[in-house]
Amino acid sequence: MEQTWIILGASSTMARALMQKLAEEGAGLVLAGRRMDDLQASACDALARGAVLAEPVAFDARRPDSFQPVIDLALKQPGQINCAVFVGSMPPQAEIDADPGLLDGVIADSFTGPARFLQMLAPHLEERGSGIVVGVGSVAGDRGRIGNYVYGGAKGGFATYLSGLRNRLGRSGVHVLTIKPGPVDTAMTQDMEDLPFMTTAEAVADDILAGIKRGRNVLYTRRIWWPIMMVIRAIPEPIFKKMSI
């Protein structure tokens, strides 16, 4: 069946890797993001790799008025509509501590923006009776830590939202995959030193495609993060609050 993917945050490194693989499978792509020149280059790349459609469209998670045109563009396509969410932002926690006004943007980019978008898209997926939603959370969302609890809070909220969306859309044949990456070598992490169990955007994209094929609900990437986060989640709060990991 013909598949059209809406890619939210299509300029992100992980999105680029996934789009290249989807294009080679002959999918259609709606590239939604803010940097139009970059999206244009990626659209050209997707078409050369075999995408049946690659349309850049302006999308800003902080501007809900930019959402409907993205959905309208995708709905023009026949067949199955899928959506992968890569938007998110992670300013250093210290900057947010110094300027609490930054918090709203982080929550909008990583949680409320994409959640509202999916909320608008959901009835259309239900109507078509098929579809895949891939939401990128983070291991940072599994437990609030001193180092990045605002970003973690947003990602944790988004993961909880996706869990509910899965509960709802599963009844209509739409699958929701929550992917929780540890540190990934992307533009977002380039200024950080020595991150443990780092992975690459290409590996995350492979994991996403494998997760879809196997019908996984929640997927940690790399896999090692699943047991690690089990342990971290199990640490009693009285102890955890004194730790800085």
Added chain:
Amino acid sequence: MEGARRITYSGWGRIHSATGPVARPFAATAIAGTAPAFGNRRSYGDAPLNDGGSAWDMTAQNRILDFDRSTGVLTAEAGVTLGALARILPPRGWLPPILPGTGFATLGGAVAMDVHGKNHHESGSFCQHVTALTLLQNGKPRRITPGRDKQLWAATCGGLGQTGVIIQATIQLKPCPGEVMVVTERRVEDWAEHIAHLDASDAAYCVGWIDATARDGTLGRGILEEAEIGRGLPPSRPAPRRVPLDAPHWALAAPIVRAFNSLYYRRVPAAGRTVVRALEDFFFPLDKIHDWNRLYGKRGFHQFQCVVPLDKADALRDMLAEIAESGLASPLAVLKRMGPGRAGYLSFPMQGYTLAVDFPDSAAARDLIARLEDLTVAAGGRIYLAKDGLASGARVKAMYPEHPHWLSEVLKADPDGALATDMVRRLDLRRT
């Protein structure tokens, strides 16, 4: 350098390594500051290394920016791999005109080394099919073409990345009628037969595997592969495997290599055979095993590759005899006839015969390679800088008489030497 991590990295042979800040920018606009660039580091020696300095990892910039299906003209960022292009394009009727032995080589690397493939005798070198390049010089993109920028072009093609960071290339693809290779393999029993077959072949792609352990009467025996692109759909391929750990020292001991080579030789029936292969299996046979360089163990390995003029085939036979006597070679050895095609001052190809042999690292192997280099100079040949990690500057300059032309362009493009690599320093290429 923004976004840089301090890492230790090496070339494919894993003997030389470098430590320094390396950044992997996702767009050319994020490249600020002049430093050498590398792709997947499939050069064997120190060509992609900058010990103590910083470097740009170009592999994240891998987009195809323009592809005209009717003319086969393609522009892409430097980090796209030739393997990706060889996978994506054939179903649309096109193929990169030149493919080296690994699909992990990047477009930028293919330009900087002016690589060749199994069709060199017929189609020339990679850069002869490049119609435009974009270099980053002092932070500014500069588009160059072979017609308008003659000297700079010749210094850039095969020029080790010393005229600017290569960020984009435009290539003329070749029409590709199908997605399979029709490969004829036959045993050749000795050196004379091997050379005679290479001379007589009129196949588009032609290469000889050589048993570098066979001596005396069987010296030069091997398997000749001749191939054409055929119509049809590719046979299914198993997923690539990985080498999970460094092999032990004895894995490539002489008796094991001899036994392996004997079996490998007899894999092809005495009467020869014609088989159909997937394009990737033909062009990139070793890519099926990721990280195969680990088979050489922790010590790493060298590849010696030289080319000698057509009338010096005997000199090459003498080299092979010396290699066979030494018992130091690995199973990977290749013999090929080259045409005259080359695009740059430091391009490797010349009309003649090229021999490539791998050696696990040892003092004896290094001594042997030094003798082979002397024999190459004496024969009027040259060694391939993409494989080199051992030669001296004097030898290399003797092999590349156009080095002064390259140097004068490089000094104009990068007077401060900000793009110099470990290889450029070892070979003292920034001076006459």
